[in-house]
Amino acid sequence: MELKDLIKPENLVYDKTSILEDEPMHYCPGCSHGVVHKILAELIGEMGIQEKTIGVAPVGCAVFAYRYLNIDWQEAAHGRAPAVATGIVRLKPDNFVFTYQGDGDLASIGTAEIMHACNRGENILVIFINNGIYGMTGGQMAPTTLEGMVTSTTPTGRNIDLNGYPMKITDLIAQLPGTSYVTRQAVHTAAATLKCKRSLKKAIENVLDKKGTSFVEVVSTCNSGWKMTPVGANQWMEDNMIPYYPLGDLKDSVKGEHKSEN
Numbered sequence: 124m125e126l127k128d129l130i131k132p133e134n135l136v137y138d139k140t141s142i143l144e145d146e147p148m149h150y151c152p153g154c155s156h157g158v159v160h161k162i163l164a165e166l167i168g169e170m171g172i173q174e175k176t177i178g179v180a181p182v183g184c185a186v187f188a189y190r191y192l193n194i195d196w197q198e199a200a201h202g203r204a205p206a207v208a209t210g211i212v213r214l215k216p217d218n219f220v221f222t223y224q225g226d227g228d229l230a231s232i233g234t235a236e237i238m239h240a241c242n243r244g245e246n247i248l249v250i251f252i253n254n255g256i257y258g259m260t261g262g263q264m265a266p267t268t269l270e271g272m273v274t275s276t277t278p279t280g281r282n283i284d285l286n287g288y289p290m291k292i293t294d295l296i297a298q299l300p301g302t303s304y305v306t307r308q309a310v311h312t313a314a315a316t317l318k319c320k321r322s323l324k325k326a327i328e329n330v331l332d333k334k335g336t337s338f339v340e341v342v343s344t345c346n347s348g349w350k351m352t353p354v355g356a357n358q359w360m361e362d363n364m365i366p367y368y369p370l371g372d373l374k375d376s377v378k379g380e381h382k383s384e385n
Contacts, residue, residue: 140168146190153353155343156184156252158310162320163250164192166327176219177211179204181233183225184259185252202233205240208247219330221248227257230266230292237296244301244335248326251293251338254345255364262348266290269367274348289367293340297373303334305374309342309365311357322372342368 142164150156167176176194180186182201189196199207204222212220229237229251237249255272257263262275269289271280281289297305304326308319319341326337342364346356 140165142168142173142193144191144193148191149187150184151345151347153344153346153356154184155254155310155341156188158316159250159252159319159341159343160188160191162310162316163323166320166324167192167194170324170327172219172327172331175217176221177215179208179211179220179222181222181224181228182259183228183257185223185225185228186259188223202228202231203236204228205233205236205245205247205249209240209243209245212246216246216333219248219327220246221250221327221330223250224252225258226251226253226255226267226292227260227263227265230290234266234292237292238299240301241296241336241338242299242301244303246330246333247336248323248330249336249338250323251340252343253293253340253364253368254343254348255289256345256348258345258348262345266292267368269363272363273350291368293338293368293373296338299336302336302338302374303376304329304337304372306338306372307340307342307368307370309360309370311344311360315370340368342370 148157167173178194178196179199180188181199181204204224208220208222253267255267256274257265264274264276267289268274268281270283273280293307306322308322310316310319323339326339329337344356344360346353349356
């Protein structure tokens with residue numbers, strides 16, 4: 124008798140969701156992308172929305188998301204995912220449409236697209252991975268790079284007088300009347316991952332209920348770009364990123380209201 128014959132369905136504690144492909148992920152060890160992919164895939168499966176889900180992935184580390192989640196995907200030019208998602212959801216209003224974007228993509232190259240899509244209240248979910256750096260393209264300074272943070276284009280650290288302030292774009296998004304749910308989460312611990320999953324589920328439910336744009340920021344690590352070990356990157360994020368980008372809901376309201384909770 125083989126081991127598989129001894130495992131009864133009622134005794135199964137955990138099984139990989141069928142939404143995740145068997146393709147090995149290319150992400151660096153310790154990268155937050157893989158965890159976010161996993162919980163997003165679990166939710167799509169648990170909520171039974173695989174056949175109606177369409178993801179939009181632009182340039183950057185997010186571009187390979189289509190290799191790992193068994194759903195319909197559309198690629199977009201760098202920063203243009205919200206514009207592409209707008210076209211999709213307007214043509215297919217009964218589908219669940221989401222974008223998956225990094226901070227360089229969303230907060231820099233795609234600033235116009237994300238601000239106007241959220242202001243219009245397009246019925247999409249935006250997943251925003253904020254690791255404070257351009258991870259794939261060489262470790263350059265991003266809009267979210269912290270003051271004093273070393274990158275390939277700020278070798279002595281980000282200088283406010285020269286480079287400006289780190290952008291809290293999620294706080295700006297929360298002020299727009301078209302957004303219904305805006306939150307900032309993380310996935311560096313088991314507890315944080317569970318909380319992030321609950322937030323993503325709520326965001327998906329809001330989109331399915333056609334309440335406008337839901338926006339989920341995930342404060343993340345980039346240990347290769349930060350030149351740190353995975354453990355060191357997690358600690359650095361806790362000590363530096365999260366104090367500047369505090370976790371929690373920034374807005375939880377129906378479309379059109381301006382209620383904001385910090």
